[in-house]
Amino acid sequence: MTQSVLDQIPVLSMTELDRADFAAAFGASFRRFGFAMVRDHGMDPALIEEGLALTRRFFALPEAVKTRYDARSNSGQRGYTAFGREIAKGGRENDLKEFWHIGRDLSANDPLAGTMPPNVWPEELPEFKPVFTRLFAAFDRIGAALLSAIALHLGLEADWFDDPARNGNSILRLLHYPPVSPDAPGIRAGSHEDINLITLLLGAEEGGLELKDRGGHWLPVVPPPGVLVINVGDMLQRLTNHVLPSTSHRVVNPPPERRGIARYSMPFFLHLRPDFVIDALPQCVSENHPRRDPPISANDYLKERLVEIGLIGK
Numbered sequence: 566m567t568q569s570v571l572d573q574i575p576v577l578s579m580t581e582l583d584r585a586d587f588a589a590a591f592g593a594s595f596r597r598f599g600f601a602m603v604r605d606h607g608m609d610p611a612l613i614e615e616g617l618a619l620t621r622r623f624f625a626l627p628e629a630v631k632t633r634y635d636a637r638s639n640s641g642q643r644g645y646t647a648f649g650r651e652i653a654k655g656g657r658e659n660d661l662k663e664f665w666h667i668g669r670d671l672s673a674n675d676p677l678a679g680t681m682p683p684n685v686w687p688e689e690l691p692e693f694k695p696v697f698t699r700l701f702a703a704f705d706r707i708g709a710a711l712l713s714a715i716a717l718h719l720g721l722e723a724d725w726f727d728d729p730a731r732n733g734n735s736i737l738r739l740l741h742y743p744p745v746s747p748d749a750p751g752i753r754a755g756s757h758e759d760i761n762l763i764t765l766l767l768g769a770e771e772g773g774l775e776l777k778d779r780g781g782h783w784l785p786v787v788p789p790p791g792v793l794v795i796n797v798g799d800m801l802q803r804l805t806n807h808v809l810p811s812t813s814h815r816v817v818n819p820p821p822e823r824r825g826i827a828r829y830s831m832p833f834f835l836h837l838r839p840d841f842v843i844d845a846l847p848q849c850v851s852e853n854h855p856r857r858d859p860p861i862s863a864n865d866y867l868k869e870r871l872v873e874i875g876l877i878g879k
């Protein structure tokens with residue numbers, strides 16, 4: 566498979582291809598689209614279903630209960646962010662979505678503990694903590710395998726990302742896009758790029774997700790059931806000096822016949838360790854392709870971007 570024949574995101578098997586072939590195909594999809602789709606990723610379908618069922622139950626709770634877990638006290642990094650609060654960088658209308666964030670639980674004496682607030686859990690749903698703790702660990706594990714494929718594709722050692730991503734400030738986001746009324750201003754999620762290294766997305770089978778391809782056209786991303794959608798975030802774009810493009814994407818409103826249907830999805834934003842300094846890899850810099858961005862620590866970059874999307878005050 567060469568890059569030029571890729572005009573739809575291929576669905577790649579993590580078990581049918583050997584390690585080198587998977588890395589080549591995954592890398593080609595990333596270079597072409599900034600997106601990839603993967604099956605046979607080994608995540609337990611029953612666990613995913615449990616997570617999505619709990620997500621539906623949480624968002625069905627009364628607003629007064631959900632706002633008890635308001636994430637404004639921790640920069641939007643844990644707990645509940647109400648409908649209409651987040652706005653795409655540079656966007657005009659706030660997004661038509663509400664979400665819940667789960668992060669990494671570090672011990673209080675960990676040197677990085679200051680950069681990661683403790684999780685909050687909804688008392689109303691005791692299964693939340695065990696189920697999402699397991700899902701977070703599963704995403705961490707598959708994320709590490711995908712980073713290893715990216716490393717091979719870039720000509721690095723397979724374990725290159727192990728240390729930079731260990732105890733990364735990753736976030737599991739549970740998303741609810743309620744039914745959309747015909748006169749609603751704005752869209753479910755305005756065009757944006759993800760901040761982190763890579764995003765692993767599950768449950769986005771209800772349509773609406775679109776990526777902007779290199780020709781500037783919006784291409785629907787329609788994963789078959791259970792397939793993981795992975796995209797390049799801004800941190801990987803910076804690290805690879807834009808060789809791997811962080812691709813703009815959005816979630817458009819449903820057509821009239823599906824307006825009454827809510828949409829749920831579960832992106833895992835895989836982050837670097839907060840103290841890791843993101844600087845272009847030497848193999849991605851040349852005379853013809855000079856360095857594009859100055860070095861910056863993952864934590865400083867994250868803070869800068871959270872201000873831009875309205876999750877922390879200036």
Ligand SMILES: O=C(O)CCC(=O)C(=O)O
Nearest residue numbers: 740759769774816830832
């Ligand atoms: O819901 C989706 O399918 C995508 C969500 C997304 O792009 C995001 O939350 O950054």
Ligand SMILES: [Fe+2]
Nearest residue numbers: 757758759814
């Ligand atoms: Fe996104």
